[in-house]
Amino acid sequence: MTGIYLHTTLRGKFRVWERELDRLGLRGDEQLLDMGCGRGAVLIAAAQHLPSGRAVGIDLWTVDQSGNSPQATLANAAKAGVADRVEVRTGDLSSLPFADQSFDVVTAAAAIHNLRSPGLRLRAVDEAMRVLRPGGQLLIADPWPFNRRYASHLGQGTVHRLGPSYWYGVPLLAVTSLHVTKAN
Numbered sequence: 422m423t424g425i426y427l428h429t430t431l432r433g434k435f436r437v438w439e440r441e442l443d444r445l446g447l448r449g450d451e452q453l454l455d456m457g458c459g460r461g462a463v464l465i466a467a468a469q470h471l472p473s474g475r476a477v478g479i480d481l482w483t484v485d486q487s488g489n490s491p492q493a494t495l496a497n498a499a500k501a502g503v504a505d506r507v508e509v510r511t512g513d514l515s516s517l518p519f520a521d522q523s524f525d526v527v528t529a530a531a532a533i534h535n536l537r538s539p540g541l542r543l544r545a546v547d548e549a550m551r552v553l554r555p556g557g558q559l560l561i562a563d564p565w566p567f568n569r570r571y572a573s574h575l576g577q578g579t580v581h582r583l584g585p586s587y588w589y590g591v592p593l594l595a596v597t598s599l600h601v602t603k604a605n
């Protein structure tokens with residue numbers, strides 16, 4: 422179990438997100454928001470897909486990820502050579518400090534399920550949709566029961582398994598993706 426967990430957190434999730442970001446078919450100039458960015462695994466991979474765009478990460482820097490902080494994330498972005506197009510903000514996923522329709526893409530990796538109550542989690546999903554532009558894409562990676570609940574709340578979206586590279590130790594904690602395109 423520990424081996425599988427370590428594989429996911431050190432390597433597997435990075436590979437899976439590379440593939441999922443490729444699948445979004447980005448032009449490269451999009452504005453992207455990564456909810457619960459932590460130390461920047463997805464934020465930085467996203468910035469690498471956006472040579473003329475911008476990747477904004479938001480987080481409350483809770484204990485859900487060790488060593489997370491704005492400084493750690495910005496240092497990781499600098500190491501990856503994408504600091505010029507990465508921005509980090511402090512804020513709550515259930516009340517995003519951004520205007521309606523301000524992002525082309527919103528991602529959230531293993532973050533929304535950490536919110537304390539089902540109501541807060543659905544509020545975070547609604548916030549993701551609010552800040553997304555019409556035609557924009559939302560991609561949430563969370564365990565299956567959570568993503569199924571978000572999809573049923575939104576009344577749209579497709580959920581698929583992301584495979585053993587994204588198991589947090591046991592198949593029960595297998596991460597799935599929920600993909601939604603906001604109507605025009």
Ligand SMILES: C[S@@+](CC[C@H](N)C(=O)[O-])C[C@H]1O[C@@H](n2cnc3c(N)ncnc32)[C@H](O)[C@@H]1O
Pocket residue numbers: 434456457458459460461462463479480481482483484485486489512513514515529530531532535536
């Ligand atoms: C398991 S970590 C995942 C980090 C990153 N997305 C990744 O995949 O490596 C979850 C992140 O969500 C953040 N988080 C949890 N609850 C939050 C909230 N209510 N608002 C903002 N961020 C939150 C935590 O601080 C943590 O950095």
